Amino acid sequence: DIQMTQSPSSLSASVGDRVTITCRASQGISNYLAWYQQKPGNVPKLLIYAASTLQSGVPSRFSGSGSGTDFTLTISSLQPEDVATYYCQKYNSAPWTFGQGTKVEIK
Amino acid sequence: EVQLLESGGDLVQPGGSLRLSCAASGFTFNSYGMSWVRQAPGKGLEWVSSISRGGDTTYYADSVKGRFTLSRDNSKNTLYLQMNSLRVEDTALYYCAKKTVPGAISASDFWGQGTMVTVSS
Numbered sequence: 001d002i003q004m005t006q007s008p009s010s011l012s013a014s015v016g017d018r019v020t021i022t023c024r025a026s027q028g029i030s031n032y033l034a035w036y037q038q039k040p041g042n043v044p045k046l047l048i049y050a051a052s053t054l055q056s057g058v059p060s061r062f063s064g065s066g067s068g069t070d071f072t073l074t075i076s077s078l079q080p081e082d083v084a085t086y087y088c089q090k091y092n093s094a095p096w097t098f099g100q101g102t103k104v105e106i107k
Numbered sequence: 108e109v110q111l112l113e114s115g116g117d118l119v120q121p122g123g124s125l126r127l128s129c130a131a132s133g134f135t136f137n138s139y140g141m142s143w144v145r146q147a148p149g150k151g152l153e154w155v156s157s158i159s160r161g162g163d164t165t166y167y168a169d170s171v172k173g174r175f176t177l178s179r180d181n182s183k184n185t186l187y188l189q190m191n192s193l194r195v196e197d198t199a200l201y202y203c204a205k206k207t208v209p210g211a212i213s214a215s216d217f218w219g220q221g222t223m224v225t226v227s228s
Binding site for chain 2: 001032034036038043044045046049055085087089091092093094095096097098099100101
């Protein structure tokens, strides 16, 4: 099975900072990669699919890139409401594995 | 408005069984694949199982294969997860999730609030 590895596992940044989270697949998955945001106590929310397509209603400060095995989620200017855990997920085929998550906090 | 309402979670002893349900509304249920994803307390997301829009194809994580059975009743707009031989490590909040794109390989754009399954003696 393909493994999904996120880094870092946690980060602390200041409001306005540019934040980057990476997700690496152990084998190529083309662009079948999604990013989810889960705020504390809340349901996961789809941010990006097809590696770089922003889900409707998601702020434009979020962006995704990558293809094959290496992917990136970028928050261009971190806001207080972005405090959350972020997960990548492959969906090219079963199993639809998630990364272990990256917890983002405000410094 | 898309709504997914899970039910059936409970406290059960190891080796026991439960059936989770997910009642869907606000979209054409029989056009979308569906999934269950779980989250153990304080842990990350774990994909559990998915089913095609017609119900003829199912997929399972290795951790539940042979113990869980996913099905759907498109006439009732409801998804079911039959969970047998439950283990302590199955303790989690179970989310029902809708695929983004009809009949295609896709991510999940709507999630229910979840139903809690606790396996303990």
